[in-house]
Amino acid sequence: MTSDAASVAPLGIAFVVLHTSPVDEPGTKDAGGMNVVVRAQAEVLARAGHRVELVTRRQRPDEPAVVELAPNLRLHSLTAGPARTIEKGEHEALIDEFRDALAALLRDVPVDVIHGEHWFSGIAALPVARELGVPLVQSFHSIAADASLPLSAGERAESPGRLEGEARLARESDALVVISDAERETAIERLGAAPERIFVVPPGVDQTVFYPADAVVAAPGAGRDRPRLIVGGRLHPLKSIDLAIDAVAKLPEASRPDLVVVGAPPPDSLDYERSLHDAVARHGLDERVRFTGPLSRAGFAGEMRESDLLLMPSHSETFGLVVLEAAACGLPAIAYRSGGLAESVRHNETGLLVDTREPADWAAAIARVLGDAGLYERLATTALAHARAMSWDASAGQLLEVYRELVNGAARG
Template identity: 50%
Template sequence: MLRIALVCLHTSPADEPGSGDAGGMNVVVLHQAQALASLGHDVEIITRRSTTTAPPVLTLGDNLRLRFVDAGPAEPAAKGDHENFIAEFSRRLSTLGPYDVIHSHHWFSGMAALPVARARRIPHVQSFHSIAADDSTPLSDGERSESPGRMAGESWLARESDALVAISEAEARTIESRLGGAPERITVVSPGVDSDLFAPATSEPPSSPRAPYAVVAARLQPLKGLDLAIEAIAAVSPDLRPELVVSGDASADFDGYVDELSRLAELRGIGHLVHFIGPQSRETLAELLRQARVVLIPSHSETYGLVALEAAASRVPVVAAASGGLREAVIDGVTGIVIDSRDPEVWAQAITRLISDGDEATALSMRARERAETLSWSHSAEALLRVYDDLVSRLAVA
């Protein structure tokens, strides 16, 4: 049995994806933690306290706990402000344990946890989930600039951590090329999907004002490209145009972004067709996906794109941007359509194809479901355990 610490400084994996800064990373950490615990390992997820009402420790299941650490004010904070909490979080973390391995998720966590792992002479594993772009890269309209120490911090973590876990081959290449991570220390551990929860519809969708509809499920921020989704829906012929259901919420960094998107929809004459429904529970999201005609993922950047896999398990075709790991999450022409363009007309053509050509949509969605059924969180956790076991064994020999 391993004693495993999973560190997530800036966001709690128990938060609903799409709320605040909760996204794909939260889903990955929570489901891998549950799978590791079910295999008999002692797992503790450690996050910053962002509310006064949370208990110090919350039991999530057998062998699995969520621990809240005091660092900064006990209230939500903009993601970029969490750099200010690293030192205090690290001091608190140094009093916890014991652990056999510490696995940090995102660079904030790594900066706090790597010194603790070094002091205890235990392995430190780093997952980035997103990696800072070079200073010369232009930001999307409204996108917040990087935290001051991020680029140097990520490079330090890539050089000094005992192992680097990437969620996709695309992320692995970025860790090596941009951060200087040694390829022999990088392991790709693909995410899984709950194919029982995210499952195909068993009947035709009931008549409703949202049928047929397309879905976007994401944190509402410029990086996710939601403006493109709205422009694409507006460019679809009115006789075929689906409604657009947007699941998710804006984080503290992007107050007012939903209003901007609403104004864009009104400007394009489809304000009545775009529905912002806020963050959804996993169960509600699963129902929303399985009744959709198409799922859109127009992100400027994605390390993987878990929603694509959840849509696949729901047997719903995906139209995705050709960015980062989305090329791996969606196999173009096999499980969905991948578009290397941000022209709304090009996206509208793909949406039109899937809505009007039932045979193509069915073929893509059937193959997508078949692929999703081969991917599970148990397999993901087992791959992660091989990384942990190797590091612990090598340390024992040394």
């Protein structure tokens, strides 16, 4: 095959996601924005004619080994450890078993590039990529913070090998794909990654699912008794949904908005979920706060269309995909100024960034947006325009450019 033909030929691509399935609904188990990004990019690449293999760990005894999700798109569930959902940190002990199963699969189903998602997957995939002579692309989706750093700097290492595992992948992967400039800087500063091997690929948003309720931005609370706030994601301490509840409690009772909490706890956060319900009861907010549990993407979008404002109080996010999805529904956001949230929310343009974690400061920001119709309309309109410029086609296209560069380089080499 000539180099010109190689540059346009369909690729075989393996997305490897050990600890969570790309088809799991975000807000359930350990599923979140990573699951959305992987599946959306994979679907676009498959529609473009590339052969895409999604590879994960079997979580149910009756889970089939392979499922065809769409033309050119298959999901492989490998046996590694118990066939049930386990706590995230327990997956480190399964890396070697998963690696062996992955190697056996990819010997039978050859691919041109392997993309590891999260460090568990990358450490399993690295020796397989070297054995097969194909490039390894690595995405972290979050980068662990050493215990000496404040939580806002990143997630804690949920298992012993994470800090060294991420550093090794930063050194040895053929390329790192990150979702924001903030994640790029973290990879350089915390992991010593070479800047020339890092590629920023922004996410997109599915605007057939996430779209506004009306063509014209309405005032907050229009058509309802009171405005409504929404917060969504795994019910996990990193997401700091407790801060959203405490902030609502600080608002005057007469003008207090409703709060909708969308999501479910992963296996290691059941105590945190109970603490959220306890906080609601302690503040006397039973009539103001509603927990929906996990929802489908369409269900989540529907809840957003019934809301006025997104809260994003996470200690740290590499981007904050929910912000973009809310914007596509016409919602401005209030977020903590940390990591990628400072990019997904444009301060005073598509929402507000709060510099502290004091509930009173969050309550003041909420009151400011909901109490000023002109400000609300400006933020909502700009957020919607920003989201409409972000597509999964563009995101997958940029990712494909990274793959092409590595595959063609390997062919030349």
